[in-house]
Amino acid sequence: MPSKTIPTIWAVGDIQGCCNALETLLEHPEIQQDPDAQFWFAGDLINRGPQSLRTLRTIMALGDRAVCVLGNHDLHLLAVYAGIRRENKSDTIDEILQDPDVENIIDWLRHRPLAHYAHQHLMVHAGVMAKWDVKKTLKLAGEISEALRSKNWKKYLQKMYGNEPNRWRDSLTGAKRRRVIVNALTRMRMCFPDGSMEFGSKDAPSSVSKRDNLLPWFELPDRKTEKTTIVFGHWSTLGLMVRKHLIALDTGCVWGGKLSAIRLSDRKLVQIECMGNKK
Numbered sequence: 720m721p722s723k724t725i726p727t728i729w730a731v732g733d734i735q736g737c738c739n740a741l742e743t744l745l746e747h748p749e750i751q752q753d754p755d756a757q758f759w760f761a762g763d764l765i766n767r768g769p770q771s772l773r774t775l776r777t778i779m780a781l782g783d784r785a786v787c788v789l790g791n792h793d794l795h796l797l798a799v800y801a802g803i804r805r806e807n808k809s810d811t812i813d814e815i816l817q818d819p820d821v822e823n824i825i826d827w828l829r830h831r832p833l834a835h836y837a838h839q840h841l842m843v844h845a846g847v848m849a850k851w852d853v854k855k856t857l858k859l860a861g862e863i864s865e866a867l868r869s870k871n872w873k874k875y876l877q878k879m880y881g882n883e884p885n886r887w888r889d890s891l892t893g894a895k896r897r898r899v900i901v902n903a904l905t906r907m908r909m910c911f912p913d914g915s916m917e918f919g920s921k922d923a924p925s926s927v928s929k930r931d932n933l934l935p936w937f938e939l940p941d942r943k944t945e946k947t948t949i950v951f952g953h954w955s956t957l958g959l960m961v962r963k964h965l966i967a968l969d970t971g972c973v974w975g976g977k978l979s980a981i982r983l984s985d986r987k988l989v990q991i992e993c994m995g996n997k998k
Contacts, residue, residue, distance in 0.1 A: 725838045725984040727756040732968030732979045733952040734760070735792060736768025736811050738777055739994030740978040745777075747989050750980070755784070759835065759983075761952035761968055762790025762844030762905065765812060768973045772814045775824055787831045790844035790953060791905040798880070800825050801873040829867045833904045834860035840983055841944065845953040846907040846936035848887050848899075849914045852943040859900045866897060886915035908954055909933040912940070923956040937965055950983075961986060 729750060734741050750756060764778060764787060765771035778785050796812050798804040800821070806813065815821060834856050835842045847856050866875035878894035879901045887899050902916060909920040911932060920927050924935045935957075937949070948964045955971035959979055970990065972978040977990040 727753040728759055728838070728840075728983045729756055729980045729989075730759040730761060730840075730842065730950045730966060730968060730983055732761055732970055733763040733790065733955070733972065734765070734768070734774055734978060735763050735973040736765045736771035736774050737972045737978060737994060738768070738770035738773040740972050740991045741774060741777060743994065744978055744980055744989065744991045747991070749987065749989050758785050758980075759840075759842050759950065760785060760787040761842055761950055762788045763792045763952060763969075764790070765796060765815070766792035766810055768811060771811050772818055775815065775827075779824075779827055786835055786842070788835055788842055788844055789828070789831050789833050789905065793828055793831070794876070794879075794901070794905060797825065797828060797867070797872075798876055801876055803873065803877045804880070829872060830864075832860055833863050833901070838983065840948045840950055842950040844905045845951060846903060847942075847944050847949060848903045848907075849910075849936070849939040849942040850887055851903075853947050856904075856944070860904060863897060863900055863904075882916075882918050885917070886913065903936075905953070907936050908957075910936050910939055914939055921954075921956060923958070926956070959988075961988075 758781060760778060765774055778787065795804065796815060799806055799812060800816060815824060836853055836857055841853055866872060879898050881898055884895055884899055891899060906918060907916050909917045909927060911917060912934060917933055920933060927933050946964060950966045952969035954967060955969045955974060957967050959970050960967035966981055968979045970977045970979045972993050975993045977992055980989045
């Protein structure tokens with residue numbers, strides 16, 4: 720039985736527009752047992768999969784039962800809508816951009832956070848820098864949320880892209896500060912031992928040569944959130960990883976893998992096979 724100390728919360732990995740799998744997940748008997756269950760979505764709700772618009776509508780229809788953090792693909796949609804970036808050949812966001820309700824959808828996305836904390840669990844899309852504790856992570860994520868929710872959000876977003884600086888310093892200000900925060904929370908995988916981010920490696924940690932002197936962000940020494948349970952996605956080659964204080968949930972549904980959900984109270988796992996590319 721689920722613990723009484725944590726309400727029924729299912730944390731869900733990267734959907735990336737695979738709404739068939741999401742709908743099957745929501746109808747799973749284990750999940751249907753609690754009609755009031757909350758769902759924590761770890762970012763990358765859309766893109767690459769065939770049903771990006773339907774995915775957003777499905778999640779938005781959950782109302783307060785859905786808690787979502789923004790991933791890099793979600794930010795990409797905002798940037799394309801704002802005219803900051805162009806669509807990539809592999810993007811599947813055009814149906815969102817052409818939808819009559821696109822303005823409301825974009826406004827909904829802009830009001831999602833980059834970090835969420837409740838019941839001793841911290842959810843982000845990619846990772847947390849070693850020097851940040853929970854309080855600091857939420858504060859810094861809040862700075863980005865404030866920018867995205869402002870009237871000048873397009874101007875702020877335009878300056879958030881880039882790989883430099885790749886290391887956190889408290890003295891950072893303006894666009895450079897926001898860029899590091901966004902990159903850590905939505906793009907980070909591997910880091911150098913000094914905590915600086917390396918953006919070229921997308922493979923599993925075991926595939927990265929030791930000569931590269933790289934570590935997964937969650938294995939950096941003296942990480943201030945090492946005793947906080949962090950829920951994240953973003954890293955399909957890492958796959959499912961469930962440790963005492965780490966839950967990685969990107970199991971590559973869009974790449975033919977599975978959509979994974981875990982109940983936070985007891986670590987019950989539900990996985991849905993990729994539904995293919997049918998619209």
